[in-house]
Amino acid sequence: MHKGRRSRQAQRHWQQAAHMLGTIAPGIVWIVFFLVLPSAYLISVSFMTNGPYGLPQMPLTLQAFSQLLGFGFLGWSPGNLYTVLRSLWQTLIATGFVIALAYPVAYYISTQPAGRRPLMLLFVVVPSWTNQVIRAFGWMNLLAPDTPLSNLAGALGLVPDQMGLFPSNFAVVLGLTYNFLPFMVLPLYAAFEKMDPEIVEAARDLYATPVGVFRHAVLPQTLPGLMAGTVLVSIPAFGQYVIPQLLGGGKSMMLGNLVARQFAEASNWPLGAAGALIMILATLGGLLVLRRLGRRLGGGKEVVL
């Protein structure tokens, strides 16, 4: 090679490329090696056959997915399918509750003097910084038998006497709502902050009913925040592991528990991986929504949690 003829500019280009690799590569390579590669491996496991000790084997099949739909070697049983549907259902209800709680809260914060808002947001967020096991444990204490809440529910005939409110589907939905409320309040608050109050004012002056004001003046303006919040709440709620495990009994299992069980007691890695693949697909779908929202909202600025 004509080393001597290499121009200074080419050398600078080379240096710059090395600098770029040196700064970007370590972090990205780390994430690729310790997260992208493992997820790719997990996805490939979902297409393998279940071996004698639960470990994946060749040949490739769709066995795990048919098991997820309930087809086992003993014929069709709905257990797994119920778990998937229950996860969807509970996520849906909890997201609905979160929206109902977050809208008034986000609006109320946005009407307060600017100096107080950060502190109010902090009050909403701080509980979610504590460990989620401890938070679920707190609910276990509140909903246990012979506590004021359970006695009240018993007196109203909602639960049999002497029974607690947990474990139950109710407790799981409550726990999910509690856990993910801040994830909805923050994006909604951001939307309310940007909202043009004059449009709401105009709707009022035109004698719109409160429902009409909300539907035609508030909702369109806060829709991006609502959608971002829905993604941030529903995707992680769908894959929750701790809350159903602690607040729901065996009858309130969600997809995350089904997946985890296949890697522990039940020992069926391909089935667990198939369940995980569903969650990965849901996550990627949520990411796409967030990216598109980000582009539409912030003019190229990314939506960061």
Next chain:
Amino acid sequence: MKRRRLQRGLRAFWYLVLFFLYAPLGIVVLFSFNSVNTYSRFAGFSLRWYESLIHNEAIVNAFYNSLTLAVVSSCIATVMGTVLGYGMYRYRHLKLGWLIWFIYLPIVMPDIVYGISEMSFFVSVHDATGLLNPGIGTMIIAHITFQVPFVALLAYSRLVQMDPMLFEATQDLYAKPWQRAWYFILPTLRSALISAFFLSFTLSIDDFVISFFTAGPSSTTLPIFIWSAIKKGVTPEINAISTLMIAAVFTAATISYAIQRARPARVES
């Protein structure tokens, strides 16, 4: 008139939601001071569960494991994430938008999928090569992976706020790369780096699921200890250790809020 009624209703709702948010934490704190071992009534104030904490070797051990894990992973992640964030900033004119996918992935992936994929990966690598034995080492690796993106995003967003002319000025003044890094970039990023470190630390201390699936038999952390205690049947000591962890989070939140308050209205550098 109608408006004021709406405001009053909203304020009442706000306090209700606050109560909803803090009641589960409050009950844990309250019963950690209970003098008898029951959950249905509060019999009297006592510190006996805190005393027995100190003498519980398993809890002290779990505490040290949590601390080691959080400190080591946060230090490594802060360095690696800052370098990554700086690279993303320097070469943002190149079409590197797809990189953001790698950065978002650890943030949004459900932690159960995250924990399971790392666990199955570590187990397979361990079976094949004998490396990556489940324990504090694999936990540190797993934690760094979810901390790096947060640090990188924090560093990146701080750098983007900066006036790009300043960066060119350092070049015009013939600053060597290390001088630029030491006298210009690091001071610019200082507050972002401090908050990145604390964020990583909190993420690590708060994590349960990922730790649970990548842990080995001897690397129990506090959340894992609390989890297995709940599964086995609770002792009031769990209330006490949970209260200490809640107190730590609230202290950190207060400090970070105070620092933000104390900083003069953001000076655009």
